Amino acid sequence: MPSQTAVIAALDAAKPKWFSHNGAEYVQAHAGDRLPFKTDSVIGSLDAIEPGVFAGNEVERLKVRAAARRLLARVETPYERAWGFCFEQPVVFAALQTCIDLGLWKSWTRVGGEKSIDELVAFTTPTVDTNLLRRLFRLLAAFNVVEETGEDRFKPTPFSNAIGDESTKVRASLQAATNQYLAAGHNLPAYLAKISYKEPTDINTNNHSDSDPDGLNFFGRLQKTPAYFEAFTGHMEAWTAWKTPWTKVYDTTKLLEGAKLDDGSPFVVDLGGNTGIDISHVLAKHPDLPTGSLVLQDLPEVIANAQIDKKITAMAHDFFLPQPVKGSRAYFMHAVLHDWPDDKANQLLVNTKDAMVKGYSKLFIYDIVLPPTGASISQTTMDVEMMSLLSAAERTQGTWTKLLADAGFKIVNFWPDPQQYEMVIEAEIV
Numbered sequence: 001m002p003s004q005t006a007v008i009a010a011l012d013a014a015k016p017k018w019f020s021h022n023g024a025e026y027v028q029a030h031a032g033d034r035l036p037f038k039t040d041s042v043i044g045s046l047d048a049i050e051p052g053v054f055a056g057n058e059v060e061r062l063k064v065r066a067a068a069r070r071l072l073a074r075v076e077t078p079y080e081r082a083w084g085f086c087f088e089q090p091v092v093f094a095a096l097q098t099c100i101d102l103g104l105w106k107s108w109t110r111v112g113g114e115k116s117i118d119e120l121v122a123f124t125t126p127t128v129d130t131n132l133l134r135r136l137f138r139l140l141a142a143f144n145v146v147e148e149t150g151e152d153r154f155k156p157t158p159f160s161n162a163i164g165d166e167s168t169k170v171r172a173s174l175q176a177a178t179n180q181y182l183a184a185g186h187n188l189p190a191y192l193a194k195i196s197y198k199e200p201t202d203i204n205t206n207n208h209s210d211s212d213p214d215g216l217n218f219f220g221r222l223q224k225t226p227a228y229f230e231a232f233t234g235h236m237e238a239w240t241a242w243k244t245p246w247t248k249v250y251d252t253t254k255l256l257e258g259a260k261l262d263d264g265s266p267f268v269v270d271l272g273g274n275t276g277i278d279i280s281h282v283l284a285k286h287p288d289l290p291t292g293s294l295v296l297q298d299l300p301e302v303i304a305n306a307q308i309d310k311k312i313t314a315m316a317h318d319f320f321l322p323q324p325v326k327g328s329r330a331y332f333m334h335a336v337l338h339d340w341p342d343d344k345a346n347q348l349l350v351n352t353k354d355a356m357v358k359g360y361s362k363l364f365i366y367d368i369v370l371p372p373t374g375a376s377i378s379q380t381t382m383d384v385e386m387m388s389l390l391s392a393a394e395r396t397q398g399t400w401t402k403l404l405a406d407a408g409f410k411i412v413n414f415w416p417d418p419q420q421y422e423m424v425i426e427a428e429i430v
């Protein structure tokens with residue numbers, strides 16, 4: 001097994017010009033001696049990389065993933081890259097969603113195992129034409145969503161199993177795209193032309209409302225359509241679970257020093273905390289915290305779905321209203337401010353500051369901090385999705401500093417996560 005560093009170096013070394021005389025593999029077989037590597041041996045090394053080799057080391061896994069994506073970007077021709085965006089992604093997504101709509105993933109994951117196409121048809125409700133499902137499955141097999149083991153025979157993969165396992169929230173994430181992300185992305189070029197290519201900043205009249213049948217903004221649509229709300233909440237849970245827990249990025253034991261816990265004061269308030277993953281990380285790290293010292297806040301319909309430890313107080317609260325929990329040691333917001341343009345973000349920050357005790361309370365923002373160059377696919381995708389859905393944006397170190405200064409805060413430190421995706425921004429009242 002080659003080391004991960006060697007694999008990344010090999011991936012990064014592959015150049016399109018090496019293949020320039022070849023174009024197709026059968027030509028390469030005859031002209032392979034012109035390549036600076038043995039194609040079979042490189043393919044063997046790549047195919048030998050299984051998720052298990054990383055033994056849970058997310059940092060190394062993500063480095064190899066990024067290198068593999070760079071490799072594709074280099075070796076694919078411009079036509080192949082365009083084909084991927086214009087032809088492949090729409091139909092693969094359509095096949096995934098159709099099988100969700102047919103209830104296929106859920107039934108298959110429950111039972112498991114290799115199945116014939118007829119057995120897969122038997123999983124579907126309503127029933128589907130065998131040849132229709134065969135065509136979708138051929139496509140999904142070509143994209144390694146399922147494994148083709150013989151003619152009309154398929155095995156599940158970790159990905160297809162995850163779609164069928166509701167606890168992973170992968171199905172919810174795909175469904176959220178069908179519900180909102182795809183239509184908004186499709187609408188974005190025309191919308192940007194319509195607003196004369198000004199940067200979108202309006203939270204109500206924006207690209208989402210332009211693509212929504214009732215002209216609703218993103219959160220307005222979630223409130224109106226419970227199924228959309230369920231899908232988005234699930235997507236948020238999957239996204240947050242994928243990230244490094246904030247308690248591993250910032251050492252929260254430092255907050256215990258000097259914290260007033262005996263008098264029933266709050267320790268951490270998680271604003272817009274969704275169903276409670278982040279606040280639960282705090283309890284997991286500090287299980288002896290007194291009952292009620294951890295507070296989860298979100299909109300009422302989110303709080304109603306939160307399944308959290310009894311020690312955590314779940315509280316419906318609109319963060320554009322004054323913060324009711326005063327004098328907490330810490331106020332925490334994860335992926336909240338990136339949803340809002342600066343004027344709304346300022347209002348939220350000022351509401352929070354008004355509840356804080358200067359010199360005691362700290363503010364923690366866990367969000368993307370865009371680097372000056374080389375922002376990753378994950379960071380830049382989130383930035384433009386925020387534009388598309390919410391007229392919002394990811395921020396740089398400079399724009400975070402200004403946003404916080406305008407609301408009366410000074411930044412103590414930026415704590416980067418090991419995945420290099422987000423940072424915990426530690427701030428205090430000036």
Ligand SMILES: C[S@@+](CC[C@H](N)C(=O)[O-])C[C@H]1O[C@@H](n2cnc3c(N)ncnc32)[C@H](O)[C@@H]1O
Pocket residue numbers: 219236237240271272273274275277297298299302317318319320333334335336339
């Ligand atoms: C992008 S999600 C982040 C959720 C969570 N902090 C996390 O990282 O998993 C934004 C959250 O803000 C909540 N939210 C939106 N508007 C809100 C409001 N006016 N008051 C309180 N929460 C709100 C949403 O319900 C959602 O849970």
